Amino acid sequence: xxYTRSALTNQLNSRLRLVRLLMHWVxxxxxxxxxxxxxxxxxxxxxxxxxxxxxxxQEQIKERQQxxxxxxxxxxxxxxxxxxxEKDIASLVKDINTTRQRLQTNESQQxxxxxxxAELLGKIRQQQDALGDQLRSAYxxxxxxxxxxxxxxxxxxxLERMLSYYGYLNKARLEQIRQFTAMxxxxxxVRSELLAKRDELAKLEQVQDAQRxxxxxxxxxxxxxxxxxASRIDSEAAQIEQLQINEQNLIQAIQRAAELAARQxxxxxxxxxxxxTLLKPTDGRMRDLFxxxxxxxxxxxxxxxxxxxxxxxxxxxxxxxxxxxxxxxFGLVTVIDHGDGYMSLYGYNQALLKGVGDSVEAGEEVAxxxxxxxxxxxxxxxxxxxxxxxxxxxxxxxx
Numbered sequence: 001x002x003y004t005r006s007a008l009t010n011q012l013n014s015r016l017r018l019v020r021l022l023m024h025w026v027x028x029x030x031x032x033x034x035x036x037x038x039x040x041x042x043x044x045x046x047x048x049x050x051x052x053x054x055x056x057x058q059e060q061i062k063e064r065q066q067x068x069x070x071x072x073x074x075x076x077x078x079x080x081x082x083x084x085x086e087k088d089i090a091s092l093v094k095d096i097n098t099t100r101q102r103l104q105t106n107e108s109q110q111x112x113x114x115x116x117x118a119e120l121l122g123k124i125r126q127q128q129d130a131l132g133d134q135l136r137s138a139y140x141x142x143x144x145x146x147x148x149x150x151x152x153x154x155x156x157x158x159l160e161r162m163l164s165y166y167g168y169l170n171k172a173r174l175e176q177i178r179q180f181t182a183m184x185x186x187x188x189x190v191r192s193e194l195l196a197k198r199d200e201l202a203k204l205e206q207v208q209d210a211q212r213x214x215x216x217x218x219x220x221x222x223x224x225x226x227x228x229x230a231s232r233i234d235s236e237a238a239q240i241e242q243l244q245i246n247e248q249n250l251i252q253a254i255q256r257a258a259e260l261a262a263r264q265x266x267x268x269x270x271x272x273x274x275x276x277t278l279l280k281p282t283d284g285r286m287r288d289l290f291x292x293x294x295x296x297x298x299x300x301x302x303x304x305x306x307x308x309x310x311x312x313x314x315x316x317x318x319x320x321x322x323x324x325x326x327x328x329x330f331g332l333v334t335v336i337d338h339g340d341g342y343m344s345l346y347g348y349n350q351a352l353l354k355g356v357g358d359s360v361e362a363g364e365e366v367a368x369x370x371x372x373x374x375x376x377x378x379x380x381x382x383x384x385x386x387x388x389x390x391x392x393x394x395x396x397x398x399x
Contacts, residue, residue, distance in 0.1 A: 078228055079374075083326050085222040086372040090332055090351040092215040093310075093368065097351075099208045106201045113194045120187045127180040240296040246329025247298065254335060254343065254385060257322035261337045268319055268339025271386075271396070278316040278396045279363055281346060282307055282380050290392045301390035302345070302383035309350055309378045311369040315360040316344050316384075316397065324352045330381060331372025336360060341388075347381035348373055 271278070280286075284307035289300035315336055322343070323335035330347035334354060337343055350370025360366055371378045384393045 079328055082225045089218045093351040096211045103204050110197045113190050117190045120183050124183050243298045249328050257335050270340025271338050271342040275396050277398055280397050281316055281382050282313050288394045303393045305380040307369045312365050313346050313367040313369050314363050315366050318361045321354045321356055321358045324356050329373050334366050341386050343385045345383040348375050
């Protein structure tokens with residue numbers, strides 16, 4: 001018997017309700033099984049020996065520390081590469097500065113030689129005109145005056161005076177001719193020196209171009225090393241440990257410098273009573289970070305001065321250089337002893353212009369501002385320390 005439309009609809013709805021009931025039952029069953037598994041795993045964990053739990057936790061910590069040590073070991077290798085690249089750049093900067101000074105000296109010498117050349121040409125023209133006037137005067141007065149005078153024996157006194165006159169005149173002409181010849185010879189020498197200076201200038205310009213290209217290559221190498229280094233120290237734990245290592249290296253360097261100063265028995269007067277009067281180490285704007293959190297529990301021990309690469313870095317007070325080298329995290333660093341346990345530190349420099357043992361005066365240039373030590377932008381890192389302890393530079397520097 002054929003099905004009516006309503007009968008077919010009722011049968012279809014009944015089957016759909018049955019499917020939904022089956023799906024709901026399956027869902028409940030899977031949840032119950034998950035809960036049972038979770039309870040069983042929790043029961044198993046609870047039944048584990050506490051010593052085994054502690055051992056497992058220690059193994060996890062040890063594994064993470066080993067991974068961190070490996071990352072830091074890789075970072076140290078890269079920092080050695082960074083150190084070499086930044087030292088090479090510093091050496092090239094000094095060479096470029098030396099070449100620039102030689103170029104300036106050469107150009108100054110050329111200007112002096114050109115001025116002397118113009119002056120000699122003027123004097124030579126004057127001598128030519130004077131000699132020409134004398135020759136014309138002699139010609140106009142007659143070529144036989146001297147012969148007539150010798151034949152005229154009537155006045156012996158007049159003859160003697162005329163002989164003396166002609167003698168002086170000839171000596172004067174000979175002196176003018178000698179001066180003229182000397183000036184011509186000097187002019188030849190000046191022109192020869194000018195040609196030599198111009199050749200030297202062209203070679204110096206070639207040297208400087210080569211130095212700049214080499215420095216650009218070293219800077220590209222440095223940038224690549226920095227990127228790779230950042231990928232090695234990508235976790236906060238690694239960054240904090242790296243900062244702690246860097247700070248410890250700095251403290252050790254300062255301690256060695258202090259021991260050296262103590263052995264030298266220097267007579268420097270120190271900085272007592274000079275709060276607010278010390279010269280600023282550079283012209284840039286100061287960011288007073290002293291005492292602020294840097295990362296984790298690591299705090300800033302100094303301040304930053306913003307600036308441009310190559311800006312002058314100057315001693316805040318007279319003293320003696322105790323340290324001048326590259327330090328991990330601080331780049332090229334100069335430490336100056338001011339006596340009585342006071343020291344000033346200048347970091348992140350592009351190049352160091354003073355060496356260990358050099359005496360410096362207040363305001364004397366000791367370095368060029370840069371971004372060594374892995375910094376991303378040029379700045380000067382500056383610290384003041386008294387008997388090894390960092391003190392706030394803002395309280396000591398003049399406004």
